[in-house]
Amino acid sequence: MGVNHLNQKVDSDKTSRLFKSEILESLTRTHIAVPLTVFYGSALGILVYSFYLGAIAPWSNLYFFVGGVLAFTLIEYLVHRYAFHIEMDTDAKARFQYFVHGAHHAFPRDKSRLAMPPIASILLAAGFFILYKFIMGYNGLPFTAGFLSGYAIYLCIHYSLHSFRPPKNVLKVLWRHHAMHHFKQQDAAFGVSSPLWDLVFGTMPDKQPNDKLSRTESKRP
Numbered sequence: 001m002g003v004n005h006l007n008q009k010v011d012s013d014k015t016s017r018l019f020k021s022e023i024l025e026s027l028t029r030t031h032i033a034v035p036l037t038v039f040y041g042s043a044l045g046i047l048v049y050s051f052y053l054g055a056i057a058p059w060s061n062l063y064f065f066v067g068g069v070l071a072f073t074l075i076e077y078l079v080h081r082y083a084f085h086i087e088m089d090t091d092a093k094a095r096f097q098y099f100v101h102g103a104h105h106a107f108p109r110d111k112s113r114l115a116m117p118p119i120a121s122i123l124l125a126a127g128f129f130i131l132y133k134f135i136m137g138y139n140g141l142p143f144t145a146g147f148l149s150g151y152a153i154y155l156c157i158h159y160s161l162h163s164f165r166p167p168k169n170v171l172k173v174l175w176r177h178h179a180m181h182h183f184k185q186q187d188a189a190f191g192v193s194s195p196l197w198d199l200v201f202g203t204m205p206d207k208q209p210n211d212k213l214s215r216t217e218s219k220r221p
Helices: 022-026 032-054 056-086 091-106 118-163 172-183 196-201 210-217
Strands: none
Touching: 022 172, 032 056, 056 118, 056 196, 118 172
16 A cells, blocks of 8 residues: 555545635646646647748747657656655645645545646646747747647646556556556656656666566556
8 A cells, every 4th residue: 555745545546625615626626638628729729820920940840849848748757756746844845745746646546636727727838838939939839839738648648547557568668657656666756758757867766576566556447
């Protein structure tokens, strides 16, 4: 049985309440289709607009789009490692960690909290668009599209990891990697959409015998 950072037992079949207010509590939950629509839709719209505008060469759109996707995987890793798994040396930090991520570790099958709520999704999508457009000019259009697509890809992968059994193909690597983070080594395997940055920064989990990890994976739905 795994534990979250507050030393609470994992309860895979239940959920946690973060607010007493029904309104605020509802804002912490969402169906996966909502943020996927926001981010994939925004990415497609921005990319089409960039091609239509013609301010940069067509191939530049592709290069900066791919760069945006790769940039997201790095941000994903850094946020997961240093913000979601912040050292909880004060009560305030412990509350913050539980609110943004600890609840997910305690209730990993709570599908309503496997993605960012709609309001936060929309604000972030708009914020990233403004930021990258300001920094990179017209190159920021395809870069932003790639970045938002990277987040949407992450959402698809993360939702699948917690909702479906591991597939019998190469994608099983992602299931095993994330299972190690949740149930074996919470101080490793921070990459969700890719183990790339775990390899780069030396946070790959220790190898476990297949039978041990198989027992962990068998607990999934």
